[in-house]
Amino acid sequence: MTQMTTARPVVAGPARAWRTRAARYALTGSRCRQCHAYAFPPARRCAQCDGAPEPHVFSGQGRIVCLAEDHSPLAGHGGRSRRPFAMIALKEGPVLMAEIVDAEYEELSPDQDVEMVIRKWRPEQSGLPLYGFKFRVAS
Amino acid sequence: MSRPAGIIDMCFAAPAGRLATKDVEAIWQSASAARTGVRERTVLDADADVITLAAEAGRGLGLLPGTVGAVFFGTQTSPYLSRSAAAILADMLGLAPEIFATDVQFSTKSGTAALAQAIAWVKAGLSDRALVIGADALCLHAAPGDPLEMTAGAGAVCALVGTGNVAARFEALGSTASDLADGFRLQGDDYLRTGGAGLAGSGLGDMRHMGGAWTALGDRLGGDARFDAIAVQQPDGRAAERVAKALKIDPALVSGGAVAPLLGDLGSASPLAALLLSLEGRQVGERVGLLSYGAGAGSDAMSFIVERPLDAGSVRRAIARRRLMDYATAVRREGRYRMHQHPLGVFE
Numbered sequence: 001m002t003q004m005t006t007a008r009p010v011v012a013g014p015a016r017a018w019r020t021r022a023a024r025y026a027l028t029g030s031r032c033r034q035c036h037a038y039a040f041p042p043a044r045r046c047a048q049c050d051g052a053p054e055p056h057v058f059s060g061q062g063r064i065v066c067l068a069e070d071h072s073p074l075a076g077h078g079g080r081s082r083r084p085f086a087m088i089a090l091k092e093g094p095v096l097m098a099e100i101v102d103a104e105y106e107e108l109s110p111d112q113d114v115e116m117v118i119r120k121w122r123p124e125q126s127g128l129p130l131y132g133f134k135f136r137v138a139s
Numbered sequence: 140m141s142r143p144a145g146i147i148d149m150c151f152a153a154p155a156g157r158l159a160t161k162d163v164e165a166i167w168q169s170a171s172a173a174r175t176g177v178r179e180r181t182v183l184d185a186d187a188d189v190i191t192l193a194a195e196a197g198r199g200l201g202l203l204p205g206t207v208g209a210v211f212f213g214t215q216t217s218p219y220l221s222r223s224a225a226a227i228l229a230d231m232l233g234l235a236p237e238i239f240a241t242d243v244q245f246s247t248k249s250g251t252a253a254l255a256q257a258i259a260w261v262k263a264g265l266s267d268r269a270l271v272i273g274a275d276a277l278c279l280h281a282a283p284g285d286p287l288e289m290t291a292g293a294g295a296v297c298a299l300v301g302t303g304n305v306a307a308r309f310e311a312l313g314s315t316a317s318d319l320a321d322g323f324r325l326q327g328d329d330y331l332r333t334g335g336a337g338l339a340g341s342g343l344g345d346m347r348h349m350g351g352a353w354t355a356l357g358d359r360l361g362g363d364a365r366f367d368a369i370a371v372q373q374p375d376g377r378a379a380e381r382v383a384k385a386l387k388i389d390p391a392l393v394s395g396g397a398v399a400p401l402l403g404d405l406g407s408a409s410p411l412a413a414l415l416l417s418l419e420g421r422q423v424g425e426r427v428g429l430l431s432y433g434a435g436a437g438s439d440a441m442s443f444i445v446e447r448p449l450d451a452g453s454v455r456r457a458i459a460r461r462r463l464m465d466y467a468t469a470v471r472r473e474g475r476y477r478m479h480q481h482p483l484g485v486f487e
Binding site: 021025026057060080102116118120121 | 155184185186187188190191194195198218227230231232233456459460462
């Protein structure tokens with residue numbers, strides 16, 4: 001029997017997808033037990049004092065720092081030719097990059113408040129959707 | 140003796156995309172948009188499904204790890220045929236791994252079926268709290284040109300059920316079910332089908348089963364039970380009115396839970412969204428009814444006594460978060476053409 005082949009490159013193995021799910025699903029980062037500095041993604045050692053961090057679930061509330069627009073069509077995104085991305089400063093401090101949904105690039109601006117939602121990022125190696133955080137303008 | 144139980148809190152989520160029913164009518168000229176009573180229906184984004192909708196509603200409840208003992212995920216449009224959507228959601232909401240999780244399926248009454256099971260679960264003392272989801276993305280399974288395409292939307296409701304601090308205390312349940320092929324989706328078929336006018340339009344399914352469940356509920360409550368509001372399944376914008384007429388219910392009692400005219404058919408989320416709206420602004424001691432219908436066919440009727448009104452702000456926010464789009468954009472977003480999964484030249 002002929003095996004089906006596709007032009008699908010390896011994007012994330014199932015082990016990596018499983019290992020990173022807490023960060024993708026709930027913005028689980030870390031907080032230093034000594035100096036209370038936050039980090040996202042979670043840090044093994046605190047970047048400020050080299051202390052030992054503990055897991056911390058961020059609120060998902062944040063603010064747009066700056067914006068960019070991705071013009072590379074990504075599989076599984078309904079043929080959208082361009083999607084807005086932003087650097088987002090979480091309320092607790094760490095800054096991360098994420099896609100902004102339910103808005104076009106022209107409607108967004110720095111300093112807008114945003115909130116986290118869970119959406120599909122891309123297909124895993126097996127074809128399953130890889131879910132993760134995106135953001136939208138806060139209601 | 141089982142413990143008193145009820146709904147502690149509820150939260151609603153729906154996609155921002157909207158498609159005007161008159162646009163669908165203009166493309167296919169197959170049915171009357173005005174007759175549906177639905178002005179606009181929700182359009183699901185390409186990066187969303189019932190699990191992401193349920194996660195959005197669930198996050199609105201602000202659940203703490205270790206406080207919920209079970210998840211009952213009611214949907215007929217799970218992206219998986221065998222994998223548990225409830226288990227994925229439990230992990231997304233930080234409730235895993237020490238939790239009982241299961242998917243519940245009975246057409247568009249999957250949400251109320253999940254609610255009935257969760258109430259039985261907490262009343263039996265298996266855990267103090269359980270999470271119920273009623274979610275559907277019917278828009279992904281409406282055939283182009285089918286009348287369902289005009290009304291089929293997407294939405295999710297999460298309800299936290301428990302034994303303490305309840306907002307709506309469960310009182311009684313009446314249910315009906317029998318074999319009737321008035322709506323179904325076969326394995327391997329992308330599209331929902333109705334049994335045609337002979338079955339779907341005859342009332343043998345919806346009116347007969349809903350009437351039976353409502354009578355059974357009335358018998359359990361006693362003859363003099365009066366309702367202050369009733370949340371009814373809304374496959375279209377006029378369904379609640381039709382049910383009220385058939386069951387001789389005051390139409391004013393069902394009008395407060397209207398979601399279909401602005402969001403379309405939310406499937407399993409429909410009766411629960413109507414319930415959330417019906418529980419807002421209620422007086423303590425008032426009685427609120429819930430009446431669902433699932434093709435195939437079956438109906439659940441439940442009654443609740445208000446102990447504290449709920450805030451339906453999540454429904455209003457979802458309605459306000461509206462992005463109108465044309466038919467072509469909606470079809471592309473929902474991926475309703477069979478396309479290459481991984482076309483060359485596309486980044487992954």
